């Protein structure tokens with residue numbers, strides 16, 4: 553077993569001590585099911601907030617739980633990587649989770665999730681009309697998504713990042729092909745909708761983070777595939793966003809940009825907050841080049857007969873120029889050749 557999957561003796565004692573307490577073991581079990589806030593955990597466990605926070609801090613300090621802030625909220629999730637992730641998983645797999653206390657926790661977790669989904673749906677309902685309206689302006693999503701899947705290819709994606717994930721649609725489409733996936737968006741409201749959608753889709757390998765496209769900090773680099781779908785036209789500096797994305801790619805990793813081709817529908821600015829009226833092939837090629845990526849594929853989806861006078865959507869794929877040094881290992885697991 554690799555050394556990175558082993559804990560030192562003192563670290564193992566600290567981790568086992570942290571988990572060796574009823575509330576903390578319940579927390580580990582709950583945080584394996586979902587990413588949760590202190591408020592949600594307090595409601596599920598029926599304990600005071602300071603108490604729950606104290607237990608969470610011990611688990612975070614021991615490396616068994618990851619914490620990340622999203623605006624005023626902090627989300628907690630069971631650590632899934634490295635030796636701590638393995639230890640937490642081994643402990644859970646060894647325990648009979650059908651006991652009364654843990655089963656009651658899971659039932660209350662179900663109620664919390666249902667409330668969360670309802671709140672997100674209400675938000676979505678308020679904005680759905682707008683989104684449906686914009687969809688009717690370009691070629692059908694089904695064509696765009698089929699073209700994206702074809703361009704991404706069959707190989708397994710080791711680490712996927714979706715920048716400006718919105719309601720998480722791209723993660724729903726591509727996370728099933730990925731070992732792990734992360735979605736980033738500036739809007740907590742959008743992320744709330746995404747969280748509900750991804751839970752409904754049963755995608756457990758996805759993390760969502762609040763973040764800005766110009767200051768990405770998803771806690772790691774080395775993504776094998778990054779998606780920027782219908783986001784660049786909102787931005788005042790799309791080239792910078794592409795450079796920032798490229799910085800997070802693994803050597804040989806790929807960036808797939810999907811956006812509108814150049815158009816003249818000025819009202820997209822006034823009605824939908826677009827800054828840019830689409831992008832030409834040359835402009836995107838320049839962005840990719842500046843970011844150290846080679847253009848490797850592109851496709852323009854113009855309207856077909858019967859689709860009406862709708863806007864063309866284009867796909868552009870760039871690949872990181874650095875050579876992979878660990879190709880023989882990665883070729884078994886990653887989609888990067």
Ligand SMILES: C[S@@+](CC[C@H](N)C(=O)[O-])C[C@H]1O[C@@H](n2cnc3c(N)ncnc32)[C@H](O)[C@@H]1O
Pocket residue numbers: 715716717718719720721722736737738739742763764765766780781782783786
């Ligand atoms: C039209 S939505 C596209 C969502 C998603 N990619 C999709 O296609 O379903 C654009 C998203 O970009 C996000 N966004 C806009 N500017 C951003 C920024 N500076 N940093 C992060 N996200 C941003 C918005 O919050 C919104 O969710």
